[in-house]
Amino acid sequence: MPSGAALSEAADVELVRAVLLLGGVPWGELDDGVQQVRLKLLETQARQTGEVIRKRQAWLSVVASRVAVDWHRARARDAGLHERLATRWQQRPPVEHSEEDRLLALAVADGLEGLPAVQRQILALRFYTDLPVREIARLLDIPEGTVKSRLHTAVAAIGARLREMEVI
Numbered sequence: 001m002p003s004g005a006a007l008s009e010a011a012d013v014e015l016v017r018a019v020l021l022l023g024g025v026p027w028g029e030l031d032d033g034v035q036q037v038r039l040k041l042l043e044t045q046a047r048q049t050g051e052v053i054r055k056r057q058a059w060l061s062v063v064a065s066r067v068a069v070d071w072h073r074a075r076a077r078d079a080g081l082h083e084r085l086a087t088r089w090q091q092r093p094p095v096e097h098s099e100e101d102r103l104l105a106l107a108v109a110d111g112l113e114g115l116p117a118v119q120r121q122i123l124a125l126r127f128y129t130d131l132p133v134r135e136i137a138r139l140l141d142i143p144e145g146t147v148k149s150r151l152h153t154a155v156a157a158i159g160a161r162l163r164e165m166e167v168i
Contacts, residue, residue, distance in 0.1 A: 125140075
């Protein structure tokens with residue numbers, strides 16, 4: 001197979017899946033990992049630097065192992081965020097809310113459920129834990145501008161969902 005071909009041959013896909021499995025990626029996440037490797041292959045091919053992948057299987061193995069490492073890093077980061085969120089909630093004194101406030105909270109939670117995970121995450125970090133944009137950027141290891149952009153999109157999306165539900 002020429003080195004420029006996309007990741008589609010069954011042997012290549014099986015190699016990538018095996019490396020991901022050996023790297024500790026759960027069975028249900030393998031297809032996402034294969035897609036990430038496919039994307040990296042396409043990005044490498046799209047760079048017009050004349051770079052040729054000489055040993056395709058070795059290259060695929062290395063990239064798949066990096067994807068597995070990234071998967072573990074993301075899970076560790078998420079676990080740390082969940083732990084910090086739980087700690088913050090435990091430190092807050094219990095507050096009595098009116099029936100109207102409780103119904104609104106349930107509607108907001110229902111609206112959040114319909115959003116993509118990235119939008120739910122950014123809204124929770126900003127508004128439920130009161131983290132500043134700079135801290136969110138540091139925790140997620142993304143630029144502050146990306147946090148602001150995602151936050152803007154997420155606020156618009158939750159607003160649209162709540163209007164659809166006739167909550168606001």
